[in-house]
Amino acid sequence: xxxxxxxLPNLGFGVGLRNAHLDHILRHGPGVDWFEIISxxxxxxxxxxxxxxxxxxxxxxxxMHGVSMSIGSADPLDRTYLxxxxxxxxxxxxxxxxxxxxxxxxAGINAHDLLPLPLDEPTYQHVRQRVEAVQExxxxxxxxxxxxxxxxxxxxxxxxxxxxARLARETGCGLLLDVNNVYVSSHNHGFDPEHYIRQLPPEHxxxxxxxxxxxxxxxxxxxxxxxxxxxxxxxxxLAQQRCGADASSNGAVSTLLEWDANIPSYPxxxxxxxxxxxxxxxxIVAPAIDANATAMSSGYSTPIAFQLKEEHAVAP
Amino acid sequence: MPSLxxxxxxxLTVMTTPGGAERGAMLARQTNGLTVAGMIxxxxxxxxxxxxxxxxxxxxxxxxxxxxxxxxxxxxxxGEEVFGFFARAYLWECxxxxxxxxxLGEGFPAFLSQHRPPQTDATDGTWLLPAELARFERAxxxxxxDHGPERVQHQALTASPWTSVSATHWEIPPCVRLLDxxxxxxxxxxxxxxxxxxxxxxxxxxxxxxxxxxxxxxxxHPLADWQYSMLDALRQGCDVHQASQRVAxxxxxxxxVLADWMLWAPAxxxxxxxxxxx
Numbered sequence: 001x002x003x004x005x006x007x008l009p010n011l012g013f014g015v016g017l018r019n020a021h022l023d024h025i026l027r028h029g030p031g032v033d034w035f036e037i038i039s040x041x042x043x044x045x046x047x048x049x050x051x052x053x054x055x056x057x058x059x060x061x062x063x064m065h066g067v068s069m070s071i072g073s074a075d076p077l078d079r080t081y082l083x084x085x086x087x088x089x090x091x092x093x094x095x096x097x098x099x100x101x102x103x104x105x106x107a108g109i110n111a112h113d114l115l116p117l118p119l120d121e122p123t124y125q126h127v128r129q130r131v132e133a134v135q136e137x138x139x140x141x142x143x144x145x146x147x148x149x150x151x152x153x154x155x156x157x158x159x160x161x162x163x164x165a166r167l168a169r170e171t172g173c174g175l176l177l178d179v180n181n182v183y184v185s186s187h188n189h190g191f192d193p194e195h196y197i198r199q200l201p202p203e204h205x206x207x208x209x210x211x212x213x214x215x216x217x218x219x220x221x222x223x224x225x226x227x228x229x230x231x232x233x234x235x236x237x238l239a240q241q242r243c244g245a246d247a248s249s250n251g252a253v254s255t256l257l258e259w260d261a262n263i264p265s266y267p268x269x270x271x272x273x274x275x276x277x278x279x280x281x282x283x284i285v286a287p288a289i290d291a292n293a294t295a296m297s298s299g300y301s302t303p304i305a306f307q308l309k310e311e312h313a314v315a316p
Numbered sequence: 317m318p319s320l321x322x323x324x325x326x327x328l329t330v331m332t333t334p335g336g337a338e339r340g341a342m343l344a345r346q347t348n349g350l351t352v353a354g355m356i357x358x359x360x361x362x363x364x365x366x367x368x369x370x371x372x373x374x375x376x377x378x379x380x381x382x383x384x385x386x387x388x389x390x391x392x393x394x395g396e397e398v399f400g401f402f403a404r405a406y407l408w409e410c411x412x413x414x415x416x417x418x419x420l421g422e423g424f425p426a427f428l429s430q431h432r433p434p435q436t437d438a439t440d441g442t443w444l445l446p447a448e449l450a451r452f453e454r455a456x457x458x459x460x461x462d463h464g465p466e467r468v469q470h471q472a473l474t475a476s477p478w479t480s481v482s483a484t485h486w487e488i489p490p491c492v493r494l495l496d497x498x499x500x501x502x503x504x505x506x507x508x509x510x511x512x513x514x515x516x517x518x519x520x521x522x523x524x525x526x527x528x529x530x531x532x533x534x535x536x537h538p539l540a541d542w543q544y545s546m547l548d549a550l551r552q553g554c555d556v557h558q559a560s561q562r563v564a565x566x567x568x569x570x571x572x573v574l575a576d577w578m579l580w581a582p583a584x585x586x587x588x589x590x591x592x593x594x
Contacts, residue, residue, distance in 0.1 A: 109413060
């Protein structure tokens, strides 16, 4: 166990909690060190999934990961949403709360996508002020994730890594470094992913995301529907090393595997997560992106299977 | 240099305009004079319209998938093409204003009802089925998520039922949905969930239904008029005497309502339709 970052512990190795796995987890145990839930799935949810979450969080820590804070929107902060988020946090006591450096809508419309920001000084000041407001409201550091993106605005003089690094240093927010998103965006925009990771202040990185994208021939799409490719494992090891991990450790920062479409069985998911431990010990066994799997992919950005309802009939 | 609001409004227009990113870009240019070439950084890997297309295509596909997941039975009944037509029209007319996708399909039943083709035969169940089935599926979804009876400490009815009924505070769990349908959908639903076939469309007939949850399992139950009215009155805060008074008719006086309630209440409790508190 390494020193806490921003007072937040290294939780070890976890996976995103998905409805498809709830029964297995309740019957056979978590099999992981911790879970990440999608906050919006549980706001106002008092059914089986919430019942399962209450049982699971009695066994292992949980963190809340949101997709609708819209921290970069030109609209005012959604105080109703934030109040519900805070209430959920009071109810389930997550170790931390995260969301994305993005906007999800404007003029009251929610696109339910993690949309890229123009990275300029006015946007920076806007986001900075909102991060501070959210942290004041939640009374804890907000943890922000770098999103995958498929376009860059012409009016963006700042690199995303510089924007995030400055934001972390000036607001004290944490960073959720999604190395798959770094890989996807670096391919789509032609930047060096290792440089991106090295630009981020390691003392602010409290979590790392892993996932598998789809290769559509030109752009990579962040589909979370297949195994983590070799290049992402390499970036993962680099990120852990930057945060202080060595070959004999189990990582310096909490690791979380996301899988949101074509979801495998829970044992298969855990086998994929185990590759993270192997990678930290110098053993990266991973394919390039599977072209067959990509052909089966829905191919759209920001998968939402995790946000959709559970099956109608569920085991108690 | 456009403002943050202008940039975001521009991209949202490009993404969400019916017809895709090309039409969206044209509309956005007419609206605020911003062009794709001026807004999007050019690069070798993909041109700006391809990049915008990822977001525009993803917007519609993502929300369509959400509606299809919320209304699986309706999708089967309507078929992919017809369901897709109405789903896309709904998404264009009623974009999401909520942080959660759970709310996205809330207005779909009303949308289907409002957009029933004009001059259709009101006695033909085929024209009623989409909106009524959507109401049923939405209620089912809501029953899954709202507060249920699972965490309520049930008070067993005592051996002295009259005393018990009078002294008991009856509550309707928030997850219970009461539906006044124009079609008898429970038999239709039962055929659909047990078979890959599409059940025959029922003939129009008023049908009162309660959808409830017990042990996190959702189920639907046909109700008699007085049962529906009693549950509705209790939900509005009436005690059992006030409710029975409200429900009573010339053919079914209050005493008869109370007596029937006494007989039915334990079964209703077992179905998750009511909970009790001393």
